[in-house]
Amino acid sequence: MQKKYLAIYQDLLKRIKEHHWREQEMLPSENELSTMYDASRETIRKTLDILVREGYIQKVRGKGSVIINRHMHHFPVSGIQSFKELSQKLNLDAKTYVHQLVLKKPRDEIQDQLNLSKDERVWSVARIREIDDEKVILDKDYFVKAYVPELTVDVCENSIYEYLEGSLGLEISFAEKEITVEEPTDEDYRLLDMEGFTNIVIIKSRVYLKDASLFQYTVSRHRPDKFKFVDFARRS
Amino acid sequence: MQKKYLAIYQDLLKRIKEHHWREQEMLPSENELSTMYDASRETIRKTLDILVREGYIQKVRGKGSVIINRHMHHFPVSGIQSFKELSQKLNLDAKTYVHQLVLKKPRDEIQDQLNLSKDERVWSVARIREIDDEKVILDKDYFVKAYVPELTVDVCENSIYEYLEGSLGLEISFAEKEITVEEPTDEDYRLLDMEGFTNIVIIKSRVYLKDASLFQYTVSRHRPDKFKFVDFARRS
DNA sequence: TTGCCAAACATGTATATACAGGTTAAAATT
């Protein structure tokens, strides 16, 4: 099955991004779209629900669907995206250095965060991200070995997510994130270009697969001037 | 109409929060819930969709709905919530001081952010938030006068959102937010307790009503040690 | 015992229908 509602969603999104309809303007009504795409109104409503959820349109009862002008969609620094996806989308001059790659029994904090049993081992990856020739991000990833049996420096230098989703066929589904600002550690000063900076932004993530199993814990440490997080929220 | 799917959603959420089902456990199947609540399967699916969206459950095809263990739900520092709602939920010792309240033609940056025409005026509110007897947050709100004709110091000291939604009947719907870390300004040093801190977390928000009209722009400046942002994201 | 297959059951997708209730503008009434 080719998922009609997804095809329609993608077509509508494309049209919105190409400004097929102007900002602040109305989309065709559900019934019109239903005719246009030869789909039932319920199917159309399903695609519109996605657009609502992602902040592209706002539905107004009795009127129709307004297109939201999102300054934000140019800046997708939220959600679940790999560094490679991000730097490509933003067209950044970015490099990755693998600082460490080991398979080991993790320390207590990691064991706790990943809900691991006593003897389970994790792949521990430390990578330094360089943007415009400055080392500004330190990523520490921990992957449960049960889900990621093998990991190479080559994969870590390129894109772990590409490997996980492409080669291993893992289906990454959702993540919990926590953003705080703290004082840099000695390691931060040593590994990153921190001259003149006295704070560091820390993003801790727990990442889950489609079947709700927790397989990754990540601590991403950003130099504050290179950090920007964009969010879309609905009330209640 | 009393919105059956919302009632069921609230009941399910209550049960989840009361650990009626254990973490990692399955919810009853859609058909079982359908019988339990005397609703059609589609209605049940609608309520489950909300729980999925908000990160309470994860649906697994062929299996059922797993309850996600969210450390996060105790820390609702994301989404659209007023300071009052937040401090009540977290049971904080919090006070608010209104530093400024004026109706004026805003400077260019604000005019731009709010998409205002030349002569429109906005209510400009500056408030200092004190938590545990430390001044740690500076909130600057800008409300378009067309939507908020009147504003008093009293309202600003208590809760503007309570006033907007309760008395004015405004229906707040969604917001775009942007989080960055910058150097404090003189004003930050003057108004907040910033001893020893060299950075400040800035959250800029554009807030919209149910009909997609932009009515509020807010700049919220947080001392970094008192800042924590929690996010739930789904992939693709 | 092992391996395979089918049944039972789970969620996913698509459609049709009905009515409730908000919005607008034209038509009817005052």
Place this chain on the structure above:
DNA sequence: AATTTTAACCTGTATATACATGTTTGGCAA
């Protein structure tokens, strides 16, 4: 002319049905 009513059209809610597809399990056959 001003006001009210109505009709047309919009989204919101609720239900029923059908079939597709993934998961698990128990039974049958090799």
